[in-house]
Amino acid sequence: MTFLSSIFKRRSSAPVARDRLQILLAHERIAVGDGKDDLLAKLHREIMEVIKRHVAVDQDKVQIKMDRGAQCSVLEIDVEVPGLTDRPENAKKS
């Protein structure tokens, strides 16, 4: 049973290659076309700037996950915020 179903359900690899390429190139064409990096990278940079303005962020404690999809992309930024009392000096000034 498992042997037969594995034969009939075996997904050929070419459609996977085609779908991966289409998603990848849709993103790369935007990035290269503007001569800038893409929206998600920009969002990541600016979000991190805002967070750093208010809390001291240890770069090692920031996890970033990106999933570029055909319909929508997900940018996940996981920042470990230290105790809110130890703000950096410049945050107090502003």
Add this chain to the structure above:
Amino acid sequence: MAKVLVVTSGKGGVGKTTTTAALGAALAKAGQSVVLVDFDVGLRNLDLVMGAERRVVFDLINVIQGDANLAQALIKDKRVDTLSLLPASQTRDKDALTPEGVAKVIADLSKKFDWVICDSPAGIERGAQMAMHHADMAVIVTNPEVSSVRDSDRIIGMLDSTTEKAKAGEKMEKFLLITRYDPQRAARGDMLGTDDVLEILSIPLLGIIPESPDVLKASNVGAPVTIAEPESAPARAYTEAARRLMGEKVEVTIPTERKGLFDWLFRRRVA
């Protein structure tokens, strides 16, 4: 005025040099005067594939720097008398490829030949940019494989933005040549099909070159496959591609080895 054609791909090892030699020889056999220019400074190989490695005296850089004139540097093919080769330098640095120098060499070659075919190095840096800069048309060599398709997409973007034609607001003619194609694996769904690659890259198809041992055999003996094994499947595919470059309408098929009725039946239409 000559047509300046660049054979490019982005990725290495997909068959740019093989294609340059085979298309050039096919055009020359059809009576056109053709010069092949190797832009791969430091890693030249077109001389070897053409079987002219022992006849190289001067090269492209010598001509650019004025150490030799074009007539001295051009190597005439011994098999097809309308075919010539301008080798790249093996020892010099690719920074010696100056934009002015390259422009002058291409302009001078354009006066003497019907076709100037520039064999681009892999990558997207100086050598590749110089090879494509003056082109009127481009053949993008692509294997039905994800990394090759991705790099081809990048190169198509560069052809449309950085070349002389693009900067003048004109349209660069671009053609896709799929090489190392295995119809059986594509039919099984284990290799990107020609329709997949065409849909993704969306440029006109120049031809499909089937995977074949004859290509390696030809380079072993230092001859373009269209000269060494003119009746082989890849040679027929290259010859048909050359006819399309000359403006003929030839239906694109995947030639197979000529064995019998079975193969004839499977010589199916693809585009």
